[in-house]
Amino acid sequence: MAGDLVLAGLCKRFGSFTAVHELDLTVPQGAFFALLGPSGCGKTTTLRMVAGLERPSAGGIRLGADEITELRPYKRPVNTVFQSYALFPHLDVFENVAFGLRRRGVKQVRQQVEDMLELVELGEYRHRKPAQLSGGQQQRVALARALINHPEVLLLDEPLGALDLKLRRQMQIELKRIQTEVGITFVHVTHDQEEAMTMADSIAVMNAGVIEQLGTPVELYDLPATTFVANFLGQSNLLEGSVLDRRGDSLVVEVHGSKVVVPAARARVADGAVWVGVRPEKVHLADGDRPQDGAGDQVNCLRGAVVSDVSYVGVSTQYLARLSWGPELTVFEQNTGARDTFAVGDTVDLNWQPAHTFVLDAKQDAKAGVEEVA
């Protein structure tokens, strides 16, 4: 029976370019696993090596007890939902879905295909050619064509990339439902961090051929391990600082004259120059002209920032607040009606909990993983 998918020391070089660098990864059986990263990070190459469409330069792939590194693609108990689907244009929906079963000489193809088309709600389209279907329908045919073979692992290569936003959200929920229903291991490659977070049980964030961090969506978001993860998964405010002192379970970090407290467990480095990070929605704005109430020590506070931009987006307001020594912080405030609103030019204090602070190595690029604005 199926087991965990294990990648050990997996490498792929194209000439002098290293696409995947000594990747070690275990995908537990039945997991919905996402490989997340920008284009060119090696995630698709990794997927193709698991599918057998690319030969690893070094390392191995195991599925349960079986070594599958050298196995030809058509002999692997693995199926792929290709980017832009790769449906057979000369076959109708029914024959596309039946393709894998027919190749393996399975009996009662008809019943199985009809059941599968029912699952993806495409029963009445069985005699259409792929070109006569919408993008969302083609996507579901591609899914059905792979799933019907009951693979031990289903590989999805940017399966929702070609769909518009609304359909994408709908298909995310659909995919998650189907995965829960069939209980097959899904390995989902995507560059869309929101997609990865909504669907996956665990995420491996990849960058430049290596895994930057692996964990559940909550772990990655709450405590990113690198500046790349901090920026690629949601947004982060990163401020230059240096570690002053260790006080019990906490570190005290100096940020341009102010002291910021961080639980030691949330710091990747314990001394020297660091990045102090906090997520925009964890920061609260307070009127800078009002004296601080005694909360003092339990809250990290940077005083005397000036609001430089305000954008109202309905459920929340996004502020940019410039600190006196230059850096700009992003702050999301929920529009609950209970809090003050500010205008450009107002002086504000920035407060956040030590438990929401994280500390990263200052040697990393603070801009790594910042998505370029299209």
Added chain:
Amino acid sequence: MSALSHLGGAPPAAGPPAAAEPERRTGRRRLTAYLLLLPGGLWLVLFFVVPLVTLLSASLYDPSGSVETGYTVTWHWQNYVDALRDYARPFGRSFVYALVATAICLLLGYPLAYAIAFKAGRWKNLMLALVIAPFFTSFLIRTLSWKLLLGDNGFVVDVLQALRILGPDGRLLATTAAVVTGLTYNFLPFMVLPLYASLERIDHRLIEAGGDLFAGPFTTFRTVTLPLSMPGVVAGTLLTFIPAAGDYINAQLLGTPKQRMIGNDIQSLFAAGVYPTAAALSVTLMAAIVVLVLFYVRRTGTEDLV
């Protein structure tokens, strides 16, 4: 709206105030379209319709006419009956030779086109240029060269005799094999190019998808690549078969009277001034090819692939 008027129809349900302007524009567009069609249309009338009508009427001349006494159209359908009776054998031979040459072209051309499309890498353009290279010399000269190649004292015959594949009196020139070889050689590029074009268009991921769905390399070829290249197979076989069936150069240069094809007879009948029979044979050949092609295209059912 503008897309509709492009199609030439007046916009449906357009209100009266808005209707006048688009209608005038549609009229002008229509005129432009006709003007653009005019030169090509005239050319076709002059060089296709007129000769075709002339040929059809020549096939119905009174057979007793001659170049000296002149010809009259007497709707003499008997011309066809006589021509088919006298020339049934070269007719049959033409189709058999053309069919065999087309089949060999397909067997040789498909692997070649496949290799150029999928395996040639950076040699792709060079290989395509080599496929087209023979066109830089005339058809006649190339066929004449085959005459030298296959000649009784040529090295091909010498080698085959030395290997005892050919007997001491065996020959290549002036045989059926020589004619079919010539046809195959001359029309091979017409097979390779459309095959290459349709193979090259195939999305490589479809082949990967075949492998992913438990089809080995051969099964993937049979169930994915081959069906998707059918438009090329149909186009290539037609482009090879049609000119090969009407060809007379290869039979004349590489064969003997025993290998006469229908083109040879038409050519010599025209040269001898026996226009009615020559024309009747030409029309029959044309009609036979059209019928065969229609039947073939209908059978292979590629219309929803192209």
